[in-house]
Amino acid sequence: MNRRHILSGALALAAAATVLSGCGSEAERRTFPVEVTSTPMSGANERGWTVTVESAHLSVGPVRFFEGRALTAHRFDWYTLIGGTAHAHPGHYAPGDALAEVLTTHTVDLLTGATLGDASAVTGEYGSLELTLTAPTSTTDAQGVLGGHAMRVRGTARNAEGAERPFxxxxxxxxxxxxxxxxxxxxxxxxxxxxxVNLGTWLGRIDFATATDSDADGVYTFPADSQAQNALMRGVEDTTAYVVTWVEGAAQ
Structure with missing residues (x-):
């Protein structure tokens, strides 16, 4: 049994429950809330920059849960040639059956956190999830805080030599x-x-000295071909940047 079906409503969930039951486990339909928050960055990153995050927003959804476990394997990363640190990468990942999903998309203020909604789900052995960081729309980001991007972080980076980069x-x-x-x-x-979301993983590889000259407001941005932007993308795409836990008990 290795179907990677995308659940889409109560009928699909009921079908999944039937399939799981036929494979020897008694699955029951249920729901559970899914919330998104962040873990602050602490200490200097691997390039010697200490970052104060002033705002962080993310467009999240859909989120889908699967039975397949996330495997990791260390492999060569060209990024180490320019001074980066090797990190774990997905191995031979097989998602298996879909067990739960939240189909809505929300813009989340990571510094305060938010609940995405209730996942339509079945009971069973969960192993992994798929996280879609989709481009926002005028409906999902009514305040325009993301500027059309999936994620946006503002803050100030400082190094030991006293250089400062609002970014x-x-x-x-x-x-x-x-x-x-x-x-x-x-x-x-x-x-x-x-x-x-571990903000330290997002920002941990960035050399902020490779940011552009500041704009009229004194804020630095990352050119598309810069080390800063490449390192940011690797941080955002790193599966270890997203720590997923089950919190017991009813929501407060």
Missing amino acids: EATASLPKPIQGVRFEKSLGMEAGRVRIA
Whole structure:
């Protein structure tokens, strides 16, 4: 059984429950809330820059959960040739059956956090999730805080030599982030899923000296071919930047 079906409503979920039951496990339909928050950056990054994040926004959704476990394997990364650090990459990831989904898209203020909604789900052995960081629309980002990008971070970076870079970083992803780890034997217990974005992983590889000259407001941006933008993209696409946990109990 290795179907990677995308669930789309109660009928598909009921079908998934039937299939799982036929494979020897008794699946039940259920829902659970999914929330998104962040973990602050602490200390200097690997290029010696200490970052104060002033705002961070992300366009999230859909989010889909699968039975397949996220495998990691270390492999050669050309980025190490220019002074970066090797990180874990997805191995031979097989998503398997879809077990839950939240289909809506929301713009999330990562510094305050938000609930995306309730996942339509079935009980079972969860192993991973797929996170879509989609381009926002005028409806999903009514305030325009993302400027049409999937993510946007503003802050100030400082290094040991006293250089200071007020910056604005943006990125848009061409495809969903697959194979984010979430291992849980889920029954009917009360609880919710929390997705915590590690801002230290997002910004941990960036040399802010490669940002452009500041604009009229004194804010630096990242040219498309710069080390800063390449490092930002690797941070945002890194599956380890998204720590997914099950929080027991009813929501407060």
